[in-house]
Amino acid sequence: MLAVIRVLTTNDENLLNAHGRIITERFGIPTRSYCIPDQPKGIYNEETERIAVPKIVRLARQAESEGAKAIFISCAADPALKEVRAECQVPVIGAGSAAAAVALALGSNIGVLNLTETTPLALTSILGQRLVAEAKPEGVENTTDLMNPAGKEKAMKAAERLVQKGAEVIVLACTGYSTIGLAREIRRHLAVQVVDAVEAGGLMAWYALQK
Amino acid sequence: MLAVIRVLTTNDENLLNAHGRIITERFGIPTRSYCIPDQPKGIYNEETERIAVPKIVRLARQAESEGAKAIFISCAADPALKEVRAECQVPVIGAGSAAAAVALALGSNIGVLNLTETTPLALTSILGQRLVAEAKPEGVENTTDLMNPAGKEKAMKAAERLVQKGAEVIVLACTGYSTIGLAREIRRHLAVQVVDAVEAGGLMAWYALQK
Numbered sequence: 001m002l003a004v005i006r007v008l009t010t011n012d013e014n015l016l017n018a019h020g021r022i023i024t025e026r027f028g029i030p031t032r033s034y035c036i037p038d039q040p041k042g043i044y045n046e047e048t049e050r051i052a053v054p055k056i057v058r059l060a061r062q063a064e065s066e067g068a069k070a071i072f073i074s075c076a077a078d079p080a081l082k083e084v085r086a087e088c089q090v091p092v093i094g095a096g097s098a099a100a101a102v103a104l105a106l107g108s109n110i111g112v113l114n115l116t117e118t119t120p121l122a123l124t125s126i127l128g129q130r131l132v133a134e135a136k137p138e139g140v141e142n143t144t145d146l147m148n149p150a151g152k153e154k155a156m157k158a159a160e161r162l163v164q165k166g167a168e169v170i171v172l173a174c175t176g177y178s179t180i181g182l183a184r185e186i187r188r189h190l191a192v193q194v195v196d197a198v199e200a201g202g203l204m205a206w207y208a209l210q211k
Numbered sequence: 212m213l214a215v216i217r218v219l220t221t222n223d224e225n226l227l228n229a230h231g232r233i234i235t236e237r238f239g240i241p242t243r244s245y246c247i248p249d250q251p252k253g254i255y256n257e258e259t260e261r262i263a264v265p266k267i268v269r270l271a272r273q274a275e276s277e278g279a280k281a282i283f284i285s286c287a288a289d290p291a292l293k294e295v296r297a298e299c300q301v302p303v304i305g306a307g308s309a310a311a312a313v314a315l316a317l318g319s320n321i322g323v324l325n326l327t328e329t330t331p332l333a334l335t336s337i338l339g340q341r342l343v344a345e346a347k348p349e350g351v352e353n354t355t356d357l358m359n360p361a362g363k364e365k366a367m368k369a370a371e372r373l374v375q376k377g378a379e380v381i382v383l384a385c386t387g388y389s390t391i392g393l394a395r396e397i398r399r400h401l402a403v404q405v406v407d408a409v410e411a412g413g414l415m416a417w418y419a420l421q422k
Contacts, residue, residue, distance in 0.1 A: 085318065085379075091317055091404055094316075097316055098316040101312040101313065101315045101316035102312065104308060104312045104337055105309040105313070105415040106302055106419055107296070108293065126315055193302055193419060195418075199418070203414060204313065204316040204317060207313060207410070208404060
């Protein structure tokens with residue numbers, strides 16, 4: 001079983017399991033999803049990331065004691081990745097570094113589609129000089145804004161700008177894009193490779209679980 | 212179909228298809244293997260890499276014209292990767308960068324098991340400071356030396372040294388290790404994650420072929 005740690009608080013089972021479901025469908029890996037307490041808005045700045053770290057470590061320990069064979073922290077900022085790796089024995093994968101890594105294997109010029117103004121350090125630290133373009137959908141501030149056709153259209157426009165700037169591979173640097181299935185839409189409309197952060201995490205988890 | 216480009220010359224169908232077979236077995240992707248002409252000893256220094264580049268580009272073009280949906284250059288040095296990407300429309304994956312990328316997603320401290328004294332630039336340029344240890348099996352000079360129990364034993368000892376030096380993930384930086392199935396042996400005997408270069412290439416090709 002792969003533990004999927006969601007870094008927001010929810011009682012909605014459908015939302016809680018959204019990323020685990022993508023991984024099970026794509027890779028056939030059974031997953032169990034966990035979410036951190038008392039952060040219904042998730043992680044959106046340094047302070048909310050700081051207070052989430054010990055919660056993520058606690059959930060990871062719990063997941064390991066409940067039989068998780070690998071742990072996936074499903075957020076492109078890779079919160080608590082270092083700390084969880086130090087505490088747990090099983091492989092630990094972060095959505096951000098997994099997505100950056102897959103992109104590096106697929107091409108030399110990488111574009112990052114963010115949700116906010118800045119590319120997470122989890123990605124820049126791996127992409128280095130291969131990061132050739134960054135963009136965000138105009139007027140979209142959070143994942144909720146993506147949940148309608150206008151938001152999706154703006155995300156698609158931002159992806160087009162990345163291709164115009166020379167990106168051969170686009171990394172979706174927010175797992176909110178996974179929930180709306182943006183990767184598939186971009187692949188359909190643009191001649192570019194697309195790396196979805198949840199899919200990349202699942203891909204790496206699948207490999208880590210091989211004997 | 213995934214084209215697998217072998218960077219040595221052989222008439223032995225079994226040897227030619229060895230890497231493609233691993234990829235088909237692991238990932239269910241149909242493959243077709245191609246090999247470069249007039250280099251029965253493959254690539255083993257700068258000169259033999261230089262003369263292989265145009266041959267690899269030619270094979271990649273041929274593979275694309277024969278319907279390849281992605282191209283895998285099955286050598287950890289990633290020979291001609293840049294040149295083939297510039298010439299072909301389909302995704303192009305190199306064993307070296309794919310293996311380094313998978314390692315980055317699985318852990319923070321990476322050890323590289325080489326066959327020769329130096330780690331290929333294809334790996335160092337991606338691993339950067341996360342490369343914490345390098346080793347080679349003592350007294351083993353080429354892939355033929357690996358094909359007996361003594362060679363395998365020496366490779367296992369070298370892997371142990373990487374773990375002692377703090378590697379959480381070991382990258383097998385020669386596709387010769389794939390042929391002898393070393394990754395599985397190491398996983399069985401040592402508490403470390405192992406990235407096989409042919410498997411990593413297959414994993415990335417599988418993802419690149421997703422819709």
